[in-house]
Structures are given as structure tokens and as C-alpha cells.
Amino acid sequence: MRVLWVVMDALGADKVTSELMPNLVALSSTGSVSHGIGVLPTTTYPNHATFVTGVEPAIHGLYANDVLRADRWVGAQTVGPDSPTIFDRCRELGLKSVAVLGDQNLVGVCGAGAATLHWPPGGVLVEGIACGPTGYAADTATVDAALELGVEQFEFAMVHLDENDAVSHIHGPHSEEARAQATASDIALGRLFEAYGPYWDDTVVIVLSDHSQEDVEPGAAVDMSARLEEVIAPVDPSARWRCDGTCLVVAPGMHPDVAEAVRGSVGVSGAVGGQQEGLVAWGSDGVLFGLDWGQGGDHGSIRCRAQVVVVGGGHPDADDLANSAADSVSSASSWYRRTLSLLGAVP
Ligand SMILES: [Zn+2]
Structure with missing residues (x-):
């Protein structure tokens, strides 16, 4: 059994169409497309920490992208989750795991140092690598790294593709640019799925987003x-x-x-x-509380809680998981338990 998680940062449900994302929709033909619900705030690090630990921010401790330590705000990646992660559990179970994370800070946020392999090494952006418009690894570069590491050879693999979030921040989540990026990210996703081809009958794939984005009004920031x-x-x-x-x-x-x-x-x-x-x-729709850098989209409020959930794969267990995901709204914390159960461990 192989389980592949792909987190497509800030992907909204409106992008999951055969026109924009044919590879993602093709995956769902062997499974399901459904909805998930993220934790608050709807920011990247609290939600990723919940994915990998199966618990709420109040327990894993990463209650925002920055957390307070000795009366100072520090990046969640420098603190890491307080709770055991799926990578810790894989290690205990003797399973090989790998994390390939487009936002390098997620290495610390997800405790991915405990995986058998992680990328980028030490959670430091690789020098000279192609980046998206907000400075994190471009999806093509992340998938190149995943293929080079041979993610398909690991029992559990987590891949994070950042660029959809970056482009939606700059142009807005409903812009033409965001739609074009969804298609570009889908092509990268297709290359990843192709690597699993020889092992497809042994694989369950879970594609998630960590939050959506909302349009923000330029100049609407409230101090x-x-x-x-x-x-x-x-x-x-x-x-x-x-x-x-x-x-x-x-x-x-x-x-x-x-x-x-x-x-x-x-x-x-x-x-x-x-x-x-x-x-x-x-605040109300489209009102920024944080830094206004002229962005077209942002997240953090309860309005961005929706998570995309697509389950598929060739392993017979993909069916049951796809059905159970389609039966109800999946909480962000459920994927830890569901995945360990697929891998033969009851957490
Ligand atoms: Zn995010």
C-alpha cells in the first residue's frame, strides 16, 4: 500500500472542473470529489499542522502562522507541532515516508524532519530553484524534486504545491491568472500521478487544499x-x-x-x-486586518474554511475512503487517522 497526499495550497472548489484540472478530475473518476473543513484561522501553518497530527491547533500548539514564545512572535516553523505527527507514526511502524514541500517552512511546521526523507533539506529554500511569485518553490520545481526522490517508492508521501496560493494572492482567487495557474498546477499533478503508474493498483491518493481565498478590496485594510x-x-x-x-x-x-x-x-x-x-x-467580506500589499486575494477568516477533497487511486481501499469522504464533510484532522488506518495502524 502506498498513500500519496498532495496539498494544493488555497485551491478553491470552483477550480475542480475537467476544463481547468483534467488530471485531478480524472483521479476522482476512480473515487470522489467532496468537501472538507479546515481549522481556524484559515491560514497555511495551523491547517498543515492539523493535517499531520490529527488534532486541533489548541493541542498541536500552532494556533497561527506565527506563535508567541517568551513574549515574541516567531514563525511556526521554528517551533513545530507539540503532538506526534504522521511522520513520527510511520517511523514507529517501520514505514518509509517522504515529505516534499513547496513552502520550505512547512518542513518545520509539519515536523517533516522525522520523515525518512524530506525536501527541501532542513526546510531551507534550495538556492537557484525556480520560484513562484511570492518566493516559494514553483510547482514544477517541487514535482521535479518529488520525482527525483522517487516518492512513489515510499509507503507514505506528502507533497505540497504552493503556487496556486501565490497567484491567487496577487491576482485574486477568481482571476483569469488563478484559473490558468490551476491548470498549470494540474499539469504538475499529472506528472506526479504518472510516476505512480506502475504502482497504481497499490496506491491511494488524497488531494486536499488547506483553505480557500477570498477577494479583498485594495485599500480596504483596517488598521x-x-x-x-x-x-x-x-x-x-x-x-x-x-x-x-x-x-x-x-x-x-x-x-x-x-x-x-x-x-x-x-x-x-x-x-x-x-x-x-x-x-x-x-471583519466583513473583503476586509484585510493584516498587511495590505495590494493583493487581490487573501485568507484567514472563517469564510475561507472550505477545503477541496479528492480521493482516488487503484488500490481497492480507495473506494471505501472515497465513499466515506463523500458521505460527510471531512475535518482537516481526519486525514491523519484515515491514512494511518489505510497503512494498517490504528492511531
Ligand atoms: Zn495555504
Whole structure:
């Protein structure tokens, strides 16, 4: 049995058509296309950490792309998840695993150092490699690396393709450019599937996205930092928050009254969480809380929670998994357990 995960960053369900993504749709002809639901905030690192650990951010600890350590915000990749990952479990079970991650920070975020092999080595962008427009490895380069490492020879492989997210950020998720990128990413995906050809009857493929994106209005950013200073400091001067895309996150450990103060502040249209797990809040449609760099699309709010789920492959177990995925909305945390169960381990 081989299980291949491909995470196509920020892929929206609207792109999964035979016109735009024929290879992905062909995969679903031996399985299913369905929906998943990500964790909040709908940012890349909390969702990837949940994919690989099977638990919510409150447990794996990566509750935002940056997390608080000794009163300073540091990248989640420098901290890593607190919970055992699928790579740890594969190692314990004597299974070979590999991670090929277009966003190099995901090596740390996913604890992929515990995989039998990971790329890029040490989570450092390979010098001179082709990059997408936001500086992470281009999908063609990521798939080249995956093919070179022979991912099809591993019992568990995880491949992350970043470029769809990058292009959707710049031009907006519903732009012509984003549609063209979906097709380019699908061609890269097709090359990956081809490598599995000789082993297809032994393979289950799970293609996921970590979140979607929403259109943002240029110039619609709200300077929440200044507003929150006024709202939060009188309640709890030691509380710390971070704005990112279309959300803001207050770090766990805040005074319980902070959640109420944030919920009631001007510009906040919704929030979930609290003292223990941290608070995630967002504004109305298209309003950025984080940096406005003239982007056309972003994510972070509850509106970007939808995840694409496509299951297929030639192994007989692909059928059952495809049916179970199609029966209900799959939580991001479910893939850890489902995959280990395919590989013969009950976590
Ligand atoms: Zn992402």
C-alpha cells in the first residue's frame, strides 16, 4: 500500500472542473470529489499542522502562522507541532515516508524532519530553484524534486504545491491568472500521478487544499492593531495579538474579558475561541486586518474554511475512503487517522 497526499495550497472548489484540472478530475473518476473543513484561522501553518497530527491547533500548539514564545512572535516553523505527527507514526511502524514541500517552512511546521526523507533539506529554500511569485518553490520545481526522490517508492508521501496560493494572492482567487495557474498546477499533478503508474493498483491518493481565498478590496485594510490597542490594553495589558490576512489572532492565555472586548470592537464581525485556545476574529467580506500589499486575494477568516477533497487511486481501499469522504464533510484532522488506518495502524 502506498498513500500519496498532495496539498494544493488555497485551491478553491470552483477550480475542480475537467476544463481547468483534467488530471485531478480524472483521479476522482476512480473515487470522489467532496468537501472538507479546515481549522481556524484559515491560514497555511495551523491547517498543515492539523493535517499531520490529527488534532486541533489548541493541542498541536500552532494556533497561527506565527506563535508567541517568551513574549515574541516567531514563525511556526521554528517551533513545530507539540503532538506526534504522521511522520513520527510511520517511523514507529517501520514505514518509509517522504515529505516534499513547496513552502520550505512547512518542513518545520509539519515536523517533516522525522520523515525518512524530506525536501527541501532542513526546510531551507534550495538556492537557484525556480520560484513562484511570492518566493516559494514553483510547482514544477517541487514535482521535479518529488520525482527525483522517487516518492512513489515510499509507503507514505506528502507533497505540497504552493503556487496556486501565490497567484491567487496577487491576482485574486477568481482571476483569469488563478484559473490558468490551476491548470498549470494540474499539469504538475499529472506528472506526479504518472510516476505512480506502475504502482497504481497499490496506491491511494488524497488531494486536499488547506483553505480557500477570498477577494479583498485594495485599500480596504483596517488598521486593527491601533484599534485593538485601545480595546485590549485596558482589559489585559499583557495580551498579545497578531493580524494576518483577513483575520486577527489573540494568543492563548489572555484574560477572559479580552474575547468579549474584541468581539464588541468596531470592524470585527465575528470571532471564535477564547482564553484557552486563543481567539480568532475577522471583519466583513473583503476586509484585510493584516498587511495590505495590494493583493487581490487573501485568507484567514472563517469564510475561507472550505477545503477541496479528492480521493482516488487503484488500490481497492480507495473506494471505501472515497465513499466515506463523500458521505460527510471531512475535518482537516481526519486525514491523519484515515491514512494511518489505510497503512494498517490504528492511531
Ligand atoms: Zn495555504
